[in-house]
Amino acid sequence: MLRLALVSIAFFLAGCYPELDWREFTSPEGQFSVLFPRKPVQAAREFALGGHPIRMEMYSAQVAEMAFGVGYADLPKGVDYDRILKAGRDALVRNIAGAVTNERAIALDGASGIEFAAMGTTRDAPLQLAARVLIAGTRYYQIAFIGHEGKASAADTELFLGSFKLLARGRSLAPERRREDDEQGEELQSAEQHDHGANPGLKIVQQSKRRGRTHLVEARPHVVDAADHRGEGADEIEARRGQ
Numbered sequence: 001m002l003r004l005a006l007v008s009i010a011f012f013l014a015g016c017y018p019e020l021d022w023r024e025f026t027s028p029e030g031q032f033s034v035l036f037p038r039k040p041v042q043a044a045r046e047f048a049l050g051g052h053p054i055r056m057e058m059y060s061a062q063v064a065e066m067a068f069g070v071g072y073a074d075l076p077k078g079v080d081y082d083r084i085l086k087a088g089r090d091a092l093v094r095n096i097a098g099a100v101t102n103e104r105a106i107a108l109d110g111a112s113g114i115e116f117a118a119m120g121t122t123r124d125a126p127l128q129l130a131a132r133v134l135i136a137g138t139r140y141y142q143i144a145f146i147g148h149e150g151k152a153s154a155a156d157t158e159l160f161l162g163s164f165k166l167l168a169r170g171r172s173l174a175p176e177r178r179r180e181d182d183e184q185g186e187e188l189q190s191a192e193q194h195d196h197g198a199n200p201g202l203k204i205v206q207q208s209k210r211r212g213r214t215h216l217v218e219a220r221p222h223v224v225d226a227a228d229h230r231g232e233g234a235d236e237i238e239a240r241r242g243q
Contacts, residue, residue: 057072103115128146128152
């Protein structure tokens with residue numbers, strides 16, 4: 001039921017907020033994949049985290065007064081991981097001069113960390129933060145959404161945070177498995193997203209399969225391959241669907 005709810009939310013957002021053009025982004029260097037609402041920009045910063053100097057590679061997208069970001073950094077040997085996680089959380093909360101409203105421990109693909117939410121203000125306007133901080137091996141990751149409170153209610157923060165996945169080093173999805181997931185993901189799209197070759201349903205398909213919830217992506221009506229028919233008009237696509 002949760003995956004179906006995410007599909008419905010993604011469709012709603014695509015229809016009401018065309019700025020949120022969800023697409024999958026993969027960083028081979030960072031060894032992660034995530035959904036961004038537009039093409040992200042890359043930057044790097046050097047600063048101290050938990051008393052240790054680090055260099056963080058960052059990818060971010062800003063849409064309609066909302067910011068979505070992912071960053072990672074390799075940690076020096078001998079650091080206190082628990083201290084690093086708390087320092088990362090506190091640094092993100094300080095960015096909005098806020099306070100944590102809820103928090104829980106999480107585990108993901110062999111990594112462990114914290115998921116939390118916070119409320120703060122900037123220029124007397126309320127801000128909402130939803131984020132995860134994780135450590136996998138000796139690498140630190142942070143995934144964060146920040147937006148004005150009114151905007152935050154429209155952003156699918158659960159889809160964004162939940163789409164973050166760590167990639168197995170030296171491994172990639174087999175081409176035939178990727179094609180199968182792409183086709184099933186396209187069946188979860190709106191007509192407008194299909195016409196433009198977008199595939200925000202792909203991540204949901206892959207997550208559902210990993211969790212054994214294949215019934216959520218089975219028995220879908222056939223649709224044409226957006227990669228083969230990108231740029232065609234809606235009438236042509238509808239004609240193909242009817243064949």
